[in-house]
Amino acid sequence: MNDSGGNAERKRPRRPSQERTSQRDPERTRAAILEAATREFAENGMGGARVDAIAERAGTNKRMLYHYFGDKEQLYLKVLEEAYVGIRTAERALHIGDRSPEEGIGELALFTWRYFLQHPEFLSLLGTENLHRARWLRQSIRLKELHSHLIGELSEVLEQGKKQGVFIETADPLNVYLTIASLGYFYLSNQYTLSTIFGRDLIEPTHLNAWERHIVHVTLASIKR
Amino acid sequence: MNDSGGNAERKRPRRPSQERTSQRDPERTRAAILEAATREFAENGMGGARVDAIAERAGTNKRMLYHYFGDKEQLYLKVLEEAYVGIRTAERALHIGDRSPEEGIGELALFTWRYFLQHPEFLSLLGTENLHRARWLRQSIRLKELHSHLIGELSEVLEQGKKQGVFIETADPLNVYLTIASLGYFYLSNQYTLSTIFGRDLIEPTHLNAWERHIVHVTLASIKR
């Protein structure tokens, strides 16, 4: 019905073939799309992110995006998975069991805070995923074992501290991690509304450093005997 | 140009006028739209919320929504403002200065946790607003003074505690509030990803109660001498 121009011959849009530095590089294109998608999803959420915007940011076009990642949802899941792999990988390199229990926990708190500070896009992605009740993360089975290492190592450090009599007996590994993550996550992810309603610029270096010390202080105060 | 059907007479879509319980009630319609909008924005964020969906949830139509609230952005801001008024109003009724300093802080921690627990839509709205860097909240001037009361009252309680020698001298009102809010906000707003990756159902009553006690414990441990 709306087939404007009923003639059979279809005009093909013969491109002018102007001298282009085409440089085919699948890996680079793929990586560029993933990075552009990370930024776009972090800035606008799943609902607000635009596929066209991702393609443009990556210096390519939608066709390649669908070619490599299937569709918007699969691309989003890939971005989320990579973000988790990023923090858990960096965390493993810490080896918090190598120091005294107290230093180990302090080290983990400092690392987590600084990682959050340097990776705001990770916090944004978590926020978006939780808005949707982990709808996409739930589909990712391979991620489960990624996080068990953290709890295992943390558990060992706490046990050692209890044996040495420096930590209280009720200290729980998941609770300790949630405490550390809470204090870092809320301060950073909610900095915009907090700065607005309380009239204090939370991202200023002085306040940032004070909060870093505060996190370590609170975490240790909550488990020390 | 695209004026399909060149005849001057316009077909008017004469509605069948079937027995309807129309009940005109501006206040109720307005309130219904606001409540429907709160749920829709909380569930889908600013980008994901649909104006049609809000109208349908409210049992009315888009025309009324635009009539009462201007446009989608103004409606969203109204929803956000009302959410803040809600928690700050309930907070004022606490009068944390009436008890001992230690009890007062514990009371505030408990209240905040329980309010967050009972108002998940408030947490969602905060998350959405922060994703957009407080873009809409910043436009709301009248909200600034709403929050100063909280910090003022909290400050008095801390000072009293310091005089009595039960709190450390470095205890800061904003830091204390941020600590309480962090521990409540993160646990609830990130419960979906956390439950998924750590394989523990955080919303289960047992764990919920344990975390409530944990918040009070951590908050007090961080400021007690």
Next chain:
DNA sequence: CCATCAAGTAACTGTTTAGTTACCGGCTTG
């Protein structure tokens, strides 16, 4: 008892969006 205005309805419009299709061209390999 009718003129007026506010409450309310539903179809419409221009734009944006995710996803698709038709086509191009350089590199590898049989």
Next chain:
DNA sequence: CAAGCCGGTAACTAAACAGTTACTTGATGG
């Protein structure tokens, strides 16, 4: 050295969307 595959482009399409318009209904005061 040609054939076809893979990386790449741009225009297209159907659906969804925010916002508008043309119109109806009911209440009220002069």
